Amino acid sequence: MTDLLARLGATDPWFLWLLPLALLPLVRSALRRTSVPAVAAAPADPLSAWLGRALTLAGILAVAGLIVALAGPYRTGARIERLGIGAQVSLLIDRSGSMNETFAGRQPSGAEESKAAASRRLLADFVGARAHDLFAVTAFSTAPMLVMPMTDRHDAVRAAIAAIDRPGLDYTNIGRGLGMALSQFGVDVGASRVLLLVSDGAAVIDPRIQNQLRAAVARIRPNLYWLFLRTQGSPGIADRPAGEDTPQAAPERHLDLFFKSLGVPYRAFEAEGAEAVAAAIRQIEALERDPIPYVEERPRRDLTALAAALAALGLAVLVLAKLVEADLAGAPAETATEAAGAALRRAA
C-alpha cells in the first residue's frame, strides 16, 4: 500500500489541500432537508440506511474525485522485476561472403533463398516467440560487429536480424566473434544463457584466443548451440578429412571438438535447408525453458481520467437521488394564503 502511494504523484499537488472539503457530505447532503418533529417516527428501514450511507459516500467521492482530478494525478513510471520463462540469448551470426549463397552453393536466383535470408526469416520468428527472452546480436566476418546489446526490445532485435541478409563480406573469423558474443552476457541474473552461433563454415581459432574463450565460457557457462548451415557437398561437422586431420584441413570438425571440450551443454545442428534450420530452432526453443527475471518498464500513467470518472460516478448517484427526491412538507403556499386570509379577517 505504501509502495503504491509512493508511486503516485500529482502535477498540481497544492490542489490537494482542498481535500478536507470532501468531508463536507458528512455534514450536509445533496438532498433537501426536511425538518420533522421526530426522526424516530419513520420505521427502521435497512434499505434507507444503506442508501443514506451510499449517498454520503457518493458525495465524498464526487468532491474528492473532482479535487484529485484538478490536481492531475499520475502514477510514476517504474521498472518492475518479474519472473518469466525465457533465456538470455546471444546470437552470433556469420556475415562472411559465403552466407550470400544458397544452400546449394550458388548465388540465389528467382525463388531461391540465400542462407542469410533463410536464417533471417527463421530467426525473426524465434525472436518473437517468447515474450521474456533477452537477445543480443553479434555479427562477425573478419572482425566482430556489435549489432545489438542484450535487450528485451524484440522489435529492435528483429530489425537487427532483418539486416543480416545484407551482402556479407570477407572471411570467417569465428574466434573474435565468439569472444564478443560471450561478452554480451552481462551480470549473472540467474537466467539460462544461450549462445546461438549461426554460420556456414568455421575457421581456425588461434590457440591464444582459444584459452581466452575457455576462460570466458567457464565464467559465463552458456548453453552452446551451433546452427551449421551446411552447403551441399561441403564437409559436415563429423566428417574426417581425407588427408591429415588438422584444424586447417577440417575447421568445422575441430571447432566442434573445441566446443565439446568446453564442458558446457552443447549441441550442433547441421542444417541443409530452410526446413532443417526451422527444426533446429524449434528444438532450441523447446530446450531453453528456464525462469528468467526480466524488467518490465511501466510508463507514467495519467490518472486524471480515472479520478474524473469516479467523481462522475458519485455525481451521477447524487443526481439520481435528486431525481427521486420527494417533498415531504405538505403545501407551504396554502399555509401562506391561509395566513393572509386570517389577517384580512382580522382587519375586517
Add this chain to the structure above:
Amino acid sequence: MSDPRTADIVYLPRWRPRGSRTGLHRGRDAGGAGPFRDQVPFLQLPDARRIDLRATLRDPFEGVHVRRFEARTAVETWVLVDLSASMGFRGAADRGRLTGDLCRALAVSATRISDGFGLIGCDETLRDDLTLPATRHRGAAVAAAERVAGAARAGRGCAGMLEAARRLAGRPKLVFLASDFRWPETLIARVFAALAPHDTVPILLADPAEAEALPAFGLVELDDLEGGGRRVVLLRPRLRRAWIAREQDRIAALERAAAPFARRVFRLAGRFDAQALSRHLMTT
C-alpha cells in the same frame, strides 16, 4: 365564519367546583342565583325571603324550610403548552401558530365567562417568561397567548411538564395539555398521573405531513428538530403504510395512557376549529 381565534370555546367542567368566585359554572356550594339545589331548615339558613311555603306546610313536624340555590362558580382554565423544538414543526400548518390560536381562543373564551386563564409553557424546564398565573383579565390572557404563538421553540424535551403539573396543585382545574406528545412513554404516563386531580384535556397537535400526506415514493432526508440526527429515507408504498401504522399505534398508545386520568385526546391538525373543540369538550 368568525375568526377561529376569537370564536368561543364552550366547555363544562366535569366536577362541581367549590369556591366563592362567581362565575358561570354550577358550583358545589349553595348560595347563589343558580338553579334550585335543596331545602334546609330555617335555622340553618335564616333567609326569610326564600322560605319554601309548600315544604313548610307539608312538614308534619312544622319545621320551617328554606330553599337553597346553587352558586355560580368560576373555574380556572389552564393551558400547558409544550414548547420543545418539535412543536415548531411546519408541515401542512405551522404548529406554533396552531398552538397560539388555541391559547388565544381559550384565553378569550375563559375570560368571557369570568373564568381564570392561566398558561404554563415548558420545554426541558419551565419557561417562566411564558407562564401566566390564572387571571380574569382578558388583555393579559390574550397577550400571554400571543407570546406563546411567537415563542422560540428550541427545547429538546418536555420534562418541564412535571414541574408544571406540580404548580397546578390545589383545587381541580380545567387543564388543556397542548403537545405533539412526542415524549418518552414514561414521561407521558408520569405527566398524566400528575395531572390526575384535574380535568385534563389532551390536545394532540398533529399534521397530515407526518403521516397521511406522506408521498408514496421518493427520497427524503429527515432532520430531527430535537437533535435526533439526520436520516435518509426512501419512501415507498410499503414503508409508507408501516409509517402510518406506526403513527396510529403511537396515538393509540397515547389514548391508552391518557384514558385513566384525562378526557379523550383531541386531535388538532391543519387549522384550529373552535367549534370542533367545543363539540369534543361537550361530548367527552
